[in-house]
Amino acid sequence: MAAALVNVPAKAKRGAVIEIKTLMSHVMETGYRHTAAGEVVPRDIITSFICRFNGTEIFRADLFPAIAANPFLSFFTTASESGRFEFEWIGDNGFVANATASITVE
Amino acid sequence: MMRRALFVLALLGAALPAAAGEIAPSERRSGYDFMSSDTKAMQDDDTANPGMLSVLDGDTLWNTKAGAANKSCSDCHGDVSVSMKGATARYPAFNATSATPIDLGQRVNLCRTQHQEAAPLAPESSELLALTALIAKQSRGMPIIAGDDARLATSIARGRELFFQREGQLNIACSNCHDDNADRHLAGSAITQGQPTGYPIYRLEWQGMGSLQRRIRGCMTGVRAQAFDFDAADMIALELYLMSRAHGMKMDAPAVRP
Numbered sequence: 001m002a003a004a005l006v007n008v009p010a011k012a013k014r015g016a017v018i019e020i021k022t023l024m025s026h027v028m029e030t031g032y033r034h035t036a037a038g039e040v041v042p043r044d045i046i047t048s049f050i051c052r053f054n055g056t057e058i059f060r061a062d063l064f065p066a067i068a069a070n071p072f073l074s075f076f077t078t079a080s081e082s083g084r085f086e087f088e089w090i091g092d093n094g095f096v097a098n099a100t101a102s103i104t105v106e
Numbered sequence: 107m108m109r110r111a112l113f114v115l116a117l118l119g120a121a122l123p124a125a126a127g128e129i130a131p132s133e134r135r136s137g138y139d140f141m142s143s144d145t146k147a148m149q150d151d152d153t154a155n156p157g158m159l160s161v162l163d164g165d166t167l168w169n170t171k172a173g174a175a176n177k178s179c180s181d182c183h184g185d186v187s188v189s190m191k192g193a194t195a196r197y198p199a200f201n202a203t204s205a206t207p208i209d210l211g212q213r214v215n216l217c218r219t220q221h222q223e224a225a226p227l228a229p230e231s232s233e234l235l236a237l238t239a240l241i242a243k244q245s246r247g248m249p250i251i252a253g254d255d256a257r258l259a260t261s262i263a264r265g266r267e268l269f270f271q272r273e274g275q276l277n278i279a280c281s282n283c284h285d286d287n288a289d290r291h292l293a294g295s296a297i298t299q300g301q302p303t304g305y306p307i308y309r310l311e312w313q314g315m316g317s318l319q320r321r322i323r324g325c326m327t328g329v330r331a332q333a334f335d336f337d338a339a340d341m342i343a344l345e346l347y348l349m350s351r352a353h354g355m356k357m358d359a360p361a362v363r364p
Contacts, residue, residue: 005162028313068310072148
């Protein structure tokens, strides 16, 4: 399982805008590079990222070869109720990684 | 004659005022100071600093049993945040068995071979970088004290000699950039003073982690010299000199650098 760092505020006031930050460990090999022997290094990237809150998708991103290694994604949402964020990264060669974080809304 | 003069100067080192071109202690700046506000923000936020991914991996390795002895780092050293506090600020340190200085990566590998009875980790392998990143993080904010041991004097002097030694097709020494022109730019990038406060670092250009040895090899290749082998005696001496040159500066590992 690849290392992931997720930062969600543990508590928030109802209706507050909160920032969610995620950092995923991945080489993001573009597929455009060659070895010293001239062979193409095969593409190996994360292709999509999905964030769900209590089962409902709230944010999605497609990723491409020009994105740097260890992609860092930050986005905003409104704290409506307490619950659980689920994060999913999907990539080449069957790459799947998951993380979760909980928030208490008062 | 010149070499001898430098050697004597180095031995007297701390007692003498800085020679022309050298950076006065009060003028020293970490590479962090030269970075853009965006890169600083990336380093300062532990959820944005990609070096922390390596620290996470290191934490797993710290608690994983390895080798014929079936021991983990934590079996001997316990909680890394207690036992390794300040350790990195002392390295490279004198190793009594070999009577030479060894850097942190070599120390980790000594533990692996002697106590875990496992194969040493390859230089710049993700495992070795992860363990050293985890250990280095425990010295965050602490002043560098490497080189205080009197037994290291000859190695520091050798490192200093190498720092001022012109080399490569470009025929320039470390000091020509990092002392004489540290506040200027080379191809748009800040040259910096070469203060090793944050290793192992996550370097954006590398898209990954690397040790001080990798950074030094990059410089040597840049001046078109034959880079030292990993863990060569001269490499360790140069690392040691750089750390002693940064004596008292605060550690900020795992640092992010452009």
